[in-house]
Amino acid sequence: MRGLVAAALVALALPAAAQAPDTGFPPPVALSVAQEECIAAGQAVLAYGYEPWQWACGAEELARIQEVERRIRADCTAAGLNTYPGGLEGWYCAAPTRDGGKTCRRASDCEGPCLATDSGAAIGQCGMLSAFVGCQAILLDDGTRAELCVD
DSSP states (O other): OHHHHHHHHHHHHSOGGGGOOOOSSOOOOOOOHHHHHHHHTTOOEEEOSSSTTOEEESHHHHHHHHHHHHHHHHHHHHTTOEEEEOSTTSEEEEOBOTTTTOEESSGGGSSSOEEEOSSSSSOEEEOSBSOOOEEEEEEOTTSOEEEEEEO
8 A cells, every 4th residue: 555655646746748648659759840831731741651751741642652652562563573661762672682691792792782791891791682772881892892872
């Protein structure tokens, strides 16, 4: 009983923000300036993915984004590739590699990229996919290290 009374007193002493009920949902995220402008224009901010940048201003823009996504997925499938989330259009094409995770010293050691693993050594690891998006340190065919950014 003393423990319950002590817990109640501690809860009363906490600021209001610390007493927010656990709803099971993440706390709300602050809107970007662009999202606020979208709302001010009378449009709805519609999420279409898991990343904070994956949103559309209104149903018309969302329909255009979904059409681009359908086109990318169809193009990937036609080329015998899988689709993965990422890149400027939200999706990119790649294939799993058979040598993903293998140690490499140059690009030609791998089906996909040879991703540099240490900032000083010219040693890497073959990528799990044939392509990547974002910036990665890679090893070139001559074994030199380079930073490659792909959107």
